[in-house]
Amino acid sequence: MGLWFRYARVALMGQFSKRSNLVVVTLAQLFLTLSALAAALVLFGRFGTLAGYSRDEVLLLFGIAQVSFSVVELLARGFDSFSAILAQGEFDRILVRPRGTILQVLGARLEFSRLGRALVGALILAHALRALGPAMGSGGPALAAARYATVASMTLGSGAIFAGIFVLGASLAFLSPDGLEVVNIFSDGGREMSQYPLSIYDKALRRFFTFVVPFGCVNWLPLEFALGRPGASWPAAFLPFAGFAFLALSFLAWRAGVRRHVSTGS
């Protein structure tokens, strides 16, 4: 942990040495989030509800997706941009240092410009939680606490899935030297998609994003419970942990990738 803070300090100093760049990128990130939010609001201005979900219910998912994605992008940028680390020979330098590869790759890139985006996401999340307060608080304090805890675990689980996608993408980079654009379908695409309840999408797509990349487990399935919908049962509150299983599996792929790199040298 001490080492990670050292990495964070160096990354922060480096980014502050190019202050104007940091400001521009942070603002750009902020506007990206705001424009996605505007699109969602226009949609609701026109239709009122979406597949049975109110505006604030969807904004809850929106906030979760934005916060988890931007925080993971800040923390795990090294895995997200791993093909560059590999191409520049930086990974060989990592291997000649007496620490684990995961910590060193995390420390190699920290993208503080994503804080702007995280902040907007957090504000949206706070707004949605306040608006949904009465529904989430109904049925006694124990149930209410369980619902808020579910929102927290949805956010963490969603972050774990994004991190897992980055780690899987990095593992694939060992096989193909060029950056794999296809990974963005899952990371950026996953973020765009999980801003809305997955129940609005086609069945095949929904199944893929529940059983393969488990966005469904941090999205509409536990959402029903968190919102205090009738008929929603508490086991759904544990589904977000599927995100951590996904992350754990992606680290197995990472280990295989490192082993392959060390035995092929390319």
Add this chain to the structure above:
Amino acid sequence: MIEIRELRKSYRIRERRAGPGAALASLVRPAWREVEALAGVSFSLSPGEIVGYIGPNGAGKSTTIKVMSGILVPDSGVCVIKGRVPWKERKAHVAGIGAVFGQRTQLWWDVPVAESFELLRAIYRIERGTFRKRHDELVEALGAGGLLGSPARSLSLGQRMRCELVASLLHGPDLLFLDEPTIGLDAVSKLAVRDFIARENRERGLTVILTTHDVHDIEALATRVILIGRGSILFDGGFSELLAPHREKGVERALAELYGELGIA
């Protein structure tokens, strides 16, 4: 200190063909070509030696260095360094070696050099008192005191190399891999780097493996040279011995003629 026997390593390289049709074909059924980088390399090193490891590009130098650094597993053969097999105990092994790759920096580009050193202290878990002592000695020996506040990106090549040397020795390794340490340096910096390495070797018994194309580095530092060509060791002995037949032409030309004779130029 280093025991290497019959080290072999082949790479599989994907053949690229021209044209869109061929590109598609190589995607479906890639054509591979085997390249033998190490064809049975053997040598051993005693503590305190400075060895020049030379040979033309593509001869197998960096493959050997990668194996010795624990970042590449050979196909077969033995490599034991200080009682350890590098790739089997990577962390324990690399904690005791230093590496300077002249063309690539190990410093963090945008922050003052002193911050890079502090980060290395954390990475290598160097106790603060020990760190202070080594840091001050190395900085003093290389005259790097005035550079500590500047970011690596603003240093000249010579200044940066002094800092690279500090960085590679902060954790007190007794084995140092030096790859092209004087490439692109002016005469003053070159001499400073060579003097420093000679002194570390003399006073601390630092073992050095020097890979370089600069014959003057070898001449100034190495008592022994190992020549590799096409993955095999072609010569292992004194530098003057190696060049004896061509000596009168000067070291540069002598080595070039030798490469020509051996068919590895």
